[in-house]
Amino acid sequence: MVLGCVIHGRGDLRVEELPEPEPAPGQALLAIRYGGICGSDLHYHRHGGVGDFLLQEPMVLGHEVVGTVVAYGEGATATATGPEVGTPVAVHPATPCEVCPECADGRANVCRDTRYLGSAARFPHVQGGFASRIAVPAAQLRALPDGLDPRRAALAEPLSVALHAVRRAGPVQGRHVLVTGAGPIGCLTIAAARAAGAATITATDLLPRALEFAAAAGASACVRADDPDDPNWPSDEVDVAIEASGVAAGLDTCLRRVRRGGVVVQLGMLPPGQSPFAGNVLVSREIELRGALRFHAEFDDALRLLAAEPSFDALISGVRPMGEAAEAFALAADRSRSCKVLLDFA
Incomplete structure (x- = not known):
């Protein structure tokens, strides 16, 4: 049956x-x-x-x-x-x-x-x-690679999404990466950025439990997104920002926190219709805004990373x-x- x-x-x-x-x-x-x-x-x-x-x-x-x-x-x-x-x-x-x-x-x-x-x-x-x-x-x-348990291998598809988003950001080795949204994709994006050599990874979310998972994934600092006074907010601008929450407020944070000439990757799927965003910040700081959809060859890379x-x-x-x-x-x-x-x- x-x-x-x-x-x-x-x-x-x-x-x-x-x-x-x-x-x-x-x-x-x-x-x-x-x-x-x-x-x-x-x-x-x-x-x-x-x-x-x-x-x-x-x-x-x-x-x-x-x-x-x-x-x-x-x-x-x-x-x-x-x-x-x-x-x-x-x-x-x-x-x-x-x-x-x-x-x-x-x-x-x-x-x-x-x-x-x-x-x-x-x-x-x-x-x-x-x-x-x-x-x-x-x-x-x-x-499955030798030694990869099928239970962990079930993460291959979402990890591939995260690997593709990090690659869309360009080189992150030695850089400060901000990830907004610490759901499953956000946490896997943190892990992907860590594997790509990011020096510092700041994660934001509204939920304490989500930030605990972000820390487990490798975040250097975890920030309550709704608390502007959270001491874990980065004191300097970040080099790369990846928006994984799928809400306009997350994109706004990325645009305002990334350095001039930096890269923002929109990974989270925003609500249908028009979404407001800080277009003037995009222009005046010459920020590159890139989309990231699914993946292709990253699937094989994800399996190798999960095995390791x-x-x-x-x-x-x-x-x-x-x-x-x-x-x-x-x-x-x-x-x-x-x-x-x-x-x-x-």
Whole structure:
């Protein structure tokens, strides 16, 4: 029996039986072990959509998944395409078109016709990975490095997002990096900046528990974003600022705290519609404002970094069986208690 976490509409998340998947030509069949609950999954659950992408049909959620290879479809074999049957793997959730100008330019993460697991951006929706068995293109499988526990490997997708954001910022070695927002992505961005050689990392958030996770991720200083008198605010301007909260106030902080000629990376997804920002500061200080969307080649780098750093385990604040999906989503939505929450499909 195949069970999956299916979103039917706002607040309507069900664990239900699904058809047994058959791997199509070029696909692999996986037994999923862990799935990380992402902010987009929470948006589908709480709002029935993410930004302008609204649910039009029931959809299996999830794109942060790891599992084991069970079988291959026609034309996809372990020797030609993917790891051997029985191999623990992580799943790269994107299937770029490979023909658009962006793909041709090596920027498949902004492919104009990509397919992404658990996304309502197109119709029919792309079904996600929160199911005990799924079929995916074999080319999207990555064998886990030796010694990498599947539980920690479930962080590969969000860590890839963080690695891409840090790379969008340019060289950070020896520099002071500000990260606004200490949710799961913000904390992983802190870890990514640390791995890239940042000398000092300041993290801001409204919640004390979130700042504790930021410290565990490697932040040098943790600041209450709503307290202008917090002594941990940097006394000098920072070199790079990465906005990971997804709120306009976070972007404003980044623009006002970064040095003249510095770089601000907008990583958090801002609310739909227009967002006010300090445009005059951007101009008068000649600040570079860059967007960061998803990732591409960083997925393999994320797996290597996770294998080398057991400290990432501290960011996994809860693991719940799939049958308790509703409770797991409630925990993941409560940032006063959690950082990254995983579903266990064993």
